[in-house]
Amino acid sequence: MSDAAISDFDEFFGSFESVDSSKKKERQAGEKKYTALKIIVAVLGFFLLAEGVIYAFILPCFGRPAVVYSGLDSVAKKDVAERLAPLANSTWTGFDTERAVSILSNISYIEQVSVDKRFPDRIFVSAKQRVPVAKTILSVNGVSKSVQIDENCVLFSIQSDSILQDSSVPLVSGLPIDNLQEGMRLPAKYHVLMEQISAIRSLPQKYFAAISEIQVVPKEYGNFELVLYPTQAKTRVLTDRSLTEDALKYMMVVLDVVNSIEPDVVEVDLRYDSLSYRCR
Structure with missing residues (x-):
């Protein structure tokens, strides 16, 4: 091979290496730009994520919480919200x-x-209200106050028109309550009475809609009897402490019969398994 041919080959090979090196440098430069772009995107993504976490989780933790109530009627919910206002x-x-x-x-x-507390900004208040089975009227500092009684003989008060106007919640008077303290319990001997009233209220028939008042009359040796005042009659009914559905049905039948015989009856006595009545 001549020197001219070798020189041409070297020149061609050198030119090839130069092109290859140029492409390699371009590729490396492109890779650097791509790497830099990925870093920029990653940094921006991190800041966006951090901002989202701050606004979605961190800032709400240091703001006023949203209080969610369950198990309370509208009257109780408003009262509870007012009591928790300083904390809220x-x-x-x-x-x-x-x-x-x-x-x-x-x-x-x-x-x-x-x-x-539930992250990031929720407060859940779950409560169970007492269910009134009876109500009574007490004098507190010279002012008449309606007080409810639950099945466990606990006295409580909530100013709800629905309870005051509910005819299925009977008015019970004559209870031995001198100094009212809300949350206090009636003596244990009245527990049976409240259970009986609760059982009657659970029936589909609205028996207590026909009774305006149940009066408790204390007896000697710590016992008591009941006086019932029918809504549609001026006759009061004396009975023992057994207040059942059968006893109320019997009372209504007796009132119908007695009033048909003698219209001026003011009192019917159903105590001691006997029947008697008294006229004006």
């Missing part, structure tokens, strides 16, 4: 659930309550 004005992180439970546990019409 604090931040979610500063909301004291133990104090909230302590405040709500002292409300006489609440039987059970739990308060839970």
